[in-house]
Amino acid sequence: MNEQALLSIYEDSGALLNGHFVLSSGRHSPRYLQSAKVLMHPAHAEVLGRELAQLAATQNVDVVVAPALGGLIIGHEVARALNKPLIFTERKEGVMSLRRGFSFTQGARVLVVEDVITTGGSVCECMAVVREHGGLPLEVLAVVDRAPDAEGRFDVPHQTLLKLNVPSYAPEDCPLCREGILPAVKPGSRHAA
Ligand SMILES: [Zn+2]
Secondary structure, eight states: OHHHHHHHHHHTTTTTEEEEEEEETEEEEEEEEEEHHHHSSSSHHHHHHHHHHHOOOOOOEEEEEEEEETTHHHHHHHHHTTTTOOOEEEEETEEEEEOOOOOOOOEEEEEEEEEEEOOOOOHHHHHHHHTTTTOEEEEEEEEESTTTTOOOSSSSOOOEEOOOOOOBGGGOOOOHHTTTTTTOTTTTTOOOO
16 A cells, blocks of 8 residues: 555545644644544554554564554554554553553564654653563554654664654744634644534
């Protein structure tokens, strides 16, 4: 599947919004990506999982790991495509942790899967947890990279299906605010369109 076909899935699912948005960082952006609106369709999730699994440099892994919540659905689909188990890390009082009786055998070969990567913070925290528990992260796979030009986010190779360089601005430098046509909305808030 090429990038245009992927982008079409996002657009057709209403997951790629154009407008004026306040990101969780507080910066403003003309585009917003709501991956959950693609992954809510099992058929899309399955296809994307299969495509991601094929991108992996090695399929010789023991387990797929995803940071909750964002990575869960796509992580599950990648795990299905590789016929490997999926376990997940999650935040407990803000700290990424391994819970629910999950564990790694020493040196377990781990594929880390996320839906959307921007700064890569959750993925880095997830990999740190994997290492603390004796696992060996080999590679990071994500559906979308929102900052494909950013270097040095991970200390292992990473691959994404869709690279989407989305501009963002400090509120005081935001051209959309200057135009004053559209009010800025926070996606995910009940006021977002
Ligand atoms: Zn703005």
